[in-house]
Amino acid sequence: MVWRYRLQALWLLIFTGLVLSGAGWSVWVGLLLAGLVSALLFKRAACSFACPVFPVGELLWRTGERWFGRNFAAPFWFDLVLRTAKYLMLVWVGWALFANAMGTEFASVPIASWARHAVPLLAAIVLLSLFFQMPWCRYLCPYGALLGLVSMASLLKIRRSPRHCVRCHQCDHRCPANLPVMLRTTVRSPECFACYRCVDGCPAPGALALAANGNRAVAAWLVGLLLTLILLSGFGITFVI
Numbered sequence: 001m002v003w004r005y006r007l008q009a010l011w012l013l014i015f016t017g018l019v020l021s022g023a024g025w026s027v028w029v030g031l032l033l034a035g036l037v038s039a040l041l042f043k044r045a046a047c048s049f050a051c052p053v054f055p056v057g058e059l060l061w062r063t064g065e066r067w068f069g070r071n072f073a074a075p076f077w078f079d080l081v082l083r084t085a086k087y088l089m090l091v092w093v094g095w096a097l098f099a100n101a102m103g104t105e106f107a108s109v110p111i112a113s114w115a116r117h118a119v120p121l122l123a124a125i126v127l128l129s130l131f132f133q134m135p136w137c138r139y140l141c142p143y144g145a146l147l148g149l150v151s152m153a154s155l156l157k158i159r160r161s162p163r164h165c166v167r168c169h170q171c172d173h174r175c176p177a178n179l180p181v182m183l184r185t186t187v188r189s190p191e192c193f194a195c196y197r198c199v200d201g202c203p204a205p206g207a208l209a210l211a212a213n214g215n216r217a218v219a220a221w222l223v224g225l226l227l228t229l230i231l232l233s234g235f236g237i238t239f240v241i
Contacts, residue, residue, distance in 0.1 A: 001200050003221040004049055007228060011050040027235065032143065034234030038227050039150040042210075043157065047137060047144055048195035049224050050231055057134045058176070064130030072131050079178055082139045083191065090142040133176045138191065148190030156210050156218055158187035158198060164207040171198035171208055181208070196220045 018027060035046040048054050065071050074082060128135045137144055160171075162185065171181035177191040181198050194210055200220075202208040209217030 001196060001220070003224050004196060005055070007049045007224045008052070008055040010228070011231075012052045012055070015052050030234035030236070031231060032234075034231045035143075035147060036150050038230045039147045040153055041155050041230075042223050042227055043151040043154045043192050043194035044144065044147045044190075045194040045223055045227050046147060046231065047141075048193040049227050051137075053141070054134070054137060054193070054195075057129050057137055060126065060129035061131075061133045061176075067130070071133055073133070073178055076178070076180075079138075085139050086141055086145040089140055090145040093142045133178070137193070138177060145190075151192070152188065152190055155212050156194070156223070157212075158192060158194070159209055159211050159213075160185050160187075161207050161209075164204050166204045166207070168203060170201050170203060174198050174201040186213075194223070 035050075038046045061071055073079070125136050125140070158181065160181065165182065167182060169182055172179070174197045175181055176195065176197060177189070177193060179187060179189055179191060181187055196210065199208045199210060199217075210220075210223065211217045
């Protein structure tokens with residue numbers, strides 16, 4: 001967990017620098033493409049280790065937990081329904097980009113009009129984040145949806161050893177995506193952030209690990225290092241675009 005927090009701080013500085021320097025669209029495209037490559041190896045670790053939204057969301061639900069004594073969770077079936085919203089957002093964003101490329105009227109909507117809708121949406125997400133874990137990341141982020149789809153082919157996955165597991169449900173309780181980790185031997189869900197919360201909180205040594213099939217566990221610091229190198233390589237893509 002410490003390594004994840006350190007890399008979150010590093011990437012927060014990097015993103016802040018990019019925004020303040022007015023980085024062009026090719027820089028962001030390069031980072032987004034590199035993130036997709038990382039999902040083939042490390043699930044959605046780009047979300048939990050590098051995206052600046054993730055630590056903010058985590059800070060908010062932890063704050064809400066301290067204030068109210070608990071977090072709330074939608075029933076599992078309703079949670080499944082809510083997850084589909086980000087895939088609809090992904091389709092909508094894809095259509096918007098296509099419309100912009102084609103020069104249709106969709107792209108002519110004034111930015112101020114979008115901003116008027118964005119402000120109350122942001123306020124609602126911040127408020128919900130105090131009561132529910134990661135509502136933006138779990139239900140609305142279109143890039144997270146795309147990463148999740150790519151991560152279905154990830155080399156590394158959270159794997160549970162039934163022989164070592166003591167069935168305490170700590171992994172389920174600690175998962176910010178509300179996944180039933182203890183009921184799986186391999187977590188294949190596109191919702192998995194590869195955030196190591198379940199692994200670090202497991203009281204049974206050897207019961208949980210982020211690993212390839214049949215191989216040794218991969219440490220969080222190594223995932224973070226390799227992920228950072230992949231994302232930084234995205235800046236090289238800017239010279240091609």
